[in-house]
Amino acid sequence: KAGVTQTPRYLIKTRGQQVTLSCSPISGHRSVSWYQQTPGQGLQFLFEYFSETQRNKGNFPGRFSGRQFSNSRSEMNVSTLELGDSALYLCASSSDPFGEQYFGPGTRLTVT
């Protein structure tokens, strides 16, 4: 079974721009979660989707948004980028949102 894939792996953007990150979950997994990982804040939960519905959202500003498609693939968008948005963005999928999660390799976003 193919693992969780994330594209792109690396991104460099300028302050004020917007960015879209993509995640393809493991086949059959309907729950997709997104996390932001930074050295100072650790792993912070962004949101969780199941069957195209956002079921939970972390404590992030409205500039961070996401969606899930009918094939369970998910995207997250960050608008009006700030320097502090530089981070590794991790996507994880699972068949049970309370069970183990399977992580992708992440997208490294650098905002200059």
Added chain:
Amino acid sequence: GNSVTQMEGPVTLSEEAFLTINCTYTATGYPSLFWYVQYPGEGLQLLLKATKADDKGSNKGFEATYRKETTSFHLEKGSVQVSDSAVYFCALSDRDGGFKTIFGAGTRLFVKA
């Protein structure tokens, strides 16, 4: 709300030393507990898990026991190898906490040859 606290790193050990990484949690319900590991340049991967009190999770020589009375899930390994150098995350998921997994801050482990 739910939370996970794990010992700060980095932890530096010599090869074949004994490893303990402490993890305690706060949860309103009956959580499942996990240890994840992150190798350089990679995403997290599940190391082991336990779903109820007194369960012991084990994998690749690592062990952790779900202790409800002390709300702890400490990670141990009897003899570490250089290849165990990584960041270790303790985590919990709990139906009362909503559809999300809560992670600890992570503990970086360095193992010297």
